[in-house]
Amino acid sequence: MNAVATPSTKLSRATAVFTCILAALAGLMFGLDIGVISGATQFIQGDFHVSDHAIEWIVSAMMFGAAIGALGASWMSAMLGRKRSLILGAALFVAGSLLCGGAWSPQALITARFILGLAIGIATFNAPLYLAEVAPENIRGAMISLYQLMITIGILVAFLSDTAFSYSGNWRWMLGIIAIPGALFLLGVTLLPDSPRWLMMRGRTAQAADVLRRLRGDESVAKRELADIAEQLKTPQRGWHLFQENANFRRSVGLGMLLQLMQQFTGMNVVMYYAPRIFQNMGYDTHAQLWFTAIVGLTNVLATFIAIGLVDKLGRKPILYIGFTVMAIGLGVVGSMMHIGIASHAGQMFTVAMLLTFIVGFAMSAGPLIWTLCSEVQPLKGRDFGIGCSTVTNWVANMIVGATFLTLLNSVGNAATFWLYAVLNLLFIALTLWLVPETKGVTLEQIERNLMAGLPLRRIGDRSAQARADRSHGFSARDIRQKDAVS
The missing domain is CATH 1.20.1250.20 (MFS general substrate transporter like domains)
Structure with a gap:
């Protein structure tokens, strides 16, 4: 009841x-x-x-x-x-x-x-x-x-x-x-209020309990959560030492950094930073450029709901396959239209539609899902370090994209620049197939056990692979079921 x-x-x-x-x-x-x-x-x-x-x-x-x-x-x-x-x-x-x-x-x-x-x-x-x-x-x-x-x-x-x-x-x-x-x-x-977990980390337990009581409104819930935090803090973050000592952790850090490179080199932020220039090259005047840029932003917002609705139904990898494919097609067609020449209003509108198709492909896939995967593949003891490396990689790659797009346009031309990003998206389909795990419905503990057992990165979310790895370490089927139930 x-x-x-x-x-x-x-x-x-x-x-x-x-x-x-x-x-x-x-x-x-x-x-x-x-x-x-x-x-x-x-x-x-x-x-x-x-x-x-x-x-x-x-x-x-x-x-x-x-x-x-x-x-x-x-x-x-x-x-x-x-x-x-x-x-x-x-x-x-x-x-x-x-x-x-x-x-x-x-x-x-x-x-x-x-x-x-x-x-x-x-x-x-x-x-x-x-x-x-x-x-x-x-x-x-x-x-x-x-x-x-x-x-x-x-x-x-x-x-x-x-x-x-x-x-x-x-x-x-x-x-x-x-x-x-x-x-x-x-x-x-x-x-x-201050974070209860941070207060606990600083030894201010009474203040942490007070914050939790105000946020939860139930003394028993607050006490239970306080006990959970205390238990979690028994596993200290030691990411740098783990990175030095453990090759499997280095693999997960490398995967997180690769995922962020993939996200940035889809070409999405090229559109975010330089959309008016792109629309100018399609033949639009200043005000039309900015109105179409606003439509890009609206499309980005609405398409994000697709990812939210599908990520736990279809899984991470199928959505990434769809997203990278849609992005490759969208940019490939935009590049082709610019190569042919956009002489008519119908041609302009078609090119805009294909650019918006690219936006949908990103917002429903690589935009939100890359961050989800980056947090899921890192083991508990090194999670802060791993996510920190991913975040820094994201911004460095973002900077490279922002600092080179206009140079690319001026040196190789509009069409070749968009074709380049289209080819990169095709490459990311292959990288997703070879390296990215499917983590839908798998606990973080199971992913960590698979990673530390040395399984290939693409299989660290595989339940059957995890079970075989456990058996190789001497666990019985009953032990595995009990462990998964606890997880």
């Missing part, structure tokens, strides 16, 4: 949900920062009279800052706590946004974008971690998915904002106005 929720319990649940939603708004900041530069580049270029190469530096400075921020985020999170790290990230975001709006030179703008990147690097590490540690178990997955959704919504809002300011050509307002939601987020984060 289910217990009847008391007013106190309902209030605590509402408090927990509000806390999670507020923390998930870090994803909105992330999305705003990604999207806002897209519509501003052509106006910046006209105002400062800079080359395409300088524009690449302005775009990619944010990713370089994010890589640096992500490198220090783990230490910062442990020393300052998740909440204070988010406060610092929000403060840097506001400062960077204001400096972008008031930039007096290309060099000042590059510096401001670097500061924004530091903010995003800190936030992208701490926000999902904080959400995982404060959300009630029954909504934890939804709250972390909400963070990913907020990123896509932030990109869309930035595209719409850029479109509105495009009529005046005021790129300073485009870049500076995101300081307003950043300031609101900064104020909101100060109201958040």
Whole structure:
């Protein structure tokens, strides 16, 4: 018989949900920062009279800052706590946004974008971690998915904002106005409680218990969760030592880094950062370029729901196969249309439709699923280290993509550039087949046992392979069933 929720319990649940939603708004900041530069580049270029190469530096400075921020985020999170790290990230975001709006030179703008990147690097590490540690178990997955959704919504809002300011050509307002939601987020984060897990890590058990009581509204639930955290903390993170000593862990770290390279070199962020230039090359004027860019953002938001609905039904690998195939076809056709020449309105619209098809392929597959896989394949003792390596790789690869696209367009041409990314997506189908495991319906403990038993990476999510590995270590079928039941 289910217990009847008391007013106190309902209030605590509402408090927990509000806390999670507020923390998930870090994803909105992330999305705003990604999207806002897209519509501003052509106006910046006209105002400062800079080359395409300088524009690449302005775009990619944010990713370089994010890589640096992500490198220090783990230490910062442990020393300052998740909440204070988010406060610092929000403060840097506001400062960077204001400096972008008031930039007096290309060099000042590059510096401001670097500061924004530091903010995003800190936030992208701490926000999902904080959400995982404060959300009630029954909504934890939804709250972390909400963070990913907020990123896509932030990109869309930035595209719409850029479109509105495009009529005046005021790129300073485009870049500076995101300081307003950043300031609101900064104020909101100060109201958040500290993470109970971090408080326990610092030996502040009484405070951790108080936070859990307020968030759960049930003394017994809070006590049980407190005991679970204490038990988990008995397994300390020792990722660097494990990386040095264990070849199997090095394989999982390498897989996580490869997955992030695959995600970035699909070409998605090329579209996010340079969509107006792409639409310009299709023959559209400035305002049409930005309206179509907003449609790109809307498509990205809506297609993300496909992944959320299918990931636990079809599995990770089938969705990745579909996504990479759709992306290869979409970019291949866009490249072919640019090679042939887009002379008619029908040709323009068809090319736009194929670019949007590419967006759907990414948003339903590599966008959200790569992050899911990166967290699933890392063993418990090295999870922070492994995910940290994946995150830094993501930003470094992101920076490379942002810093080379215009150079590629100018050196090999529009068609060849899109064909190159189409070929890369075909390569990623093969890499998914050879190296990526299917982790649907498999516990993290089972994946870890398969990994540490030395099974091929593509089979570490294979239940039958795990059972055979257990038998080779002397476990009986009954032992295996009992172990899986416990897991």
